[in-house]
Amino acid sequence: MSMTFIRNHQMNVIQKQADFVLKTLRSVADRGVIETVRHSAAASIFEQFPDLTEERREMLGRLTSLQTAEEFQEYLSGLEPYREPMPPITPKQLQKLFPKHKKLKLPDLEAVDFRELTYLSWTDIATNRLFIVYPLEGQYIGIEGRLTPVNKKGYCVFCNRNHELAFFSVHTRAVHASPDHFSIFGHYICLDNRECNRSITGTEALEKFIRTVRR
Template identity: 65%
Template sequence: MSTLFIRNHQYNVIKKQTEFLLKTLRTVSDRRVLETVRFRAAATITEAFDFLTEDQRHMLERITAFETAYDFQRYLSELEAYVVPFPPITLKQIQKLFPKNKKLKIPDLQSIDFRFVTYLGWVDVATNRLFMIYPSEGQFVGIEGRITPTNKKGYCLFCNRHQELAFFSVKTKNALPDNYSSVGQYVCIDNHDCNQLITDTEALEKFIHYVRK
């Protein structure tokens, strides 16, 4: 059985580098430049991992040898077998994360490809609420807040890509009892697209830690 070692955001790094390298191959003829771009792409990919075995590193660094779109697509398809899926979660577990929402609308979990999910997110359009679930230290963390479309594009806090944004406002407790404040950030209005683009979890994890402290 293959050892799963690529998380979704790391797979997105690989996708981004394959797209950049393929574009360079189509537009640049200088072999020295191409060689530099090839090895920079491989380095960027391996640097996205804290630890790699020699076999895993060799597997990822094969990107330096590819020439065609077919080569890159086959490379990505083969790597899908090593992607670590979002941890299994049940409807009951989700409901327990949001106990105050007795009529919580939950997405169809069967329709989600959990290999390509960094955080599970969905919007209840009836209440303008965004719900997020993230695995942290062996358990699930649930966050909810008001989501307000901005009808403009900008850089999402989580994926840092230029996308259509919404303002996500979450209530947090202050030091005093029954004293609340709100923390707001601009995030992708489409959670699926955000998961397809996120290449680093640091900003997401900092936000989750801040609103839950």
């Protein structure tokens, strides 16, 4: 069995629940309320892992007994070795995902911590093109589109958090149309993909978007 099992979005859930429990400990005196929050937080974490072994369940469930900020930090730090990175990808593989771009500007993969990514993305500033790469159903999928900053905050469709937004628009084939007929599909997403990856707590919206634009 692989030692790693916590994907980035799952780690974000754990972090969010740990922060919630610690905030409750600092602001609430009622022991009954505190215990309810503890067990609710643990349940939210367990929901992320339908096939937990007893050992891993016990490790994650330690959240219910923590008291101090130092203990919470130790708990989160202790989970770092169990973080599962995105599958490795090479510059050559990235180039194959976007064959139309013969001079594709690639990110510095050596500087990327793939444990902290749910999806890989980068922007070509010169053309305002955003490139997104995501492992879907066992293979990497690449999508690209125009990224237009909108100078406002709102909720990102990928992470559902209130961040500075941009409009991401992708040309996609219209349903029941001829092969050469395209339509534009877009959504508001985080302008800063690093913030998005630090905030995302589920992959459903991201995968739905990808499936829609690659039909």
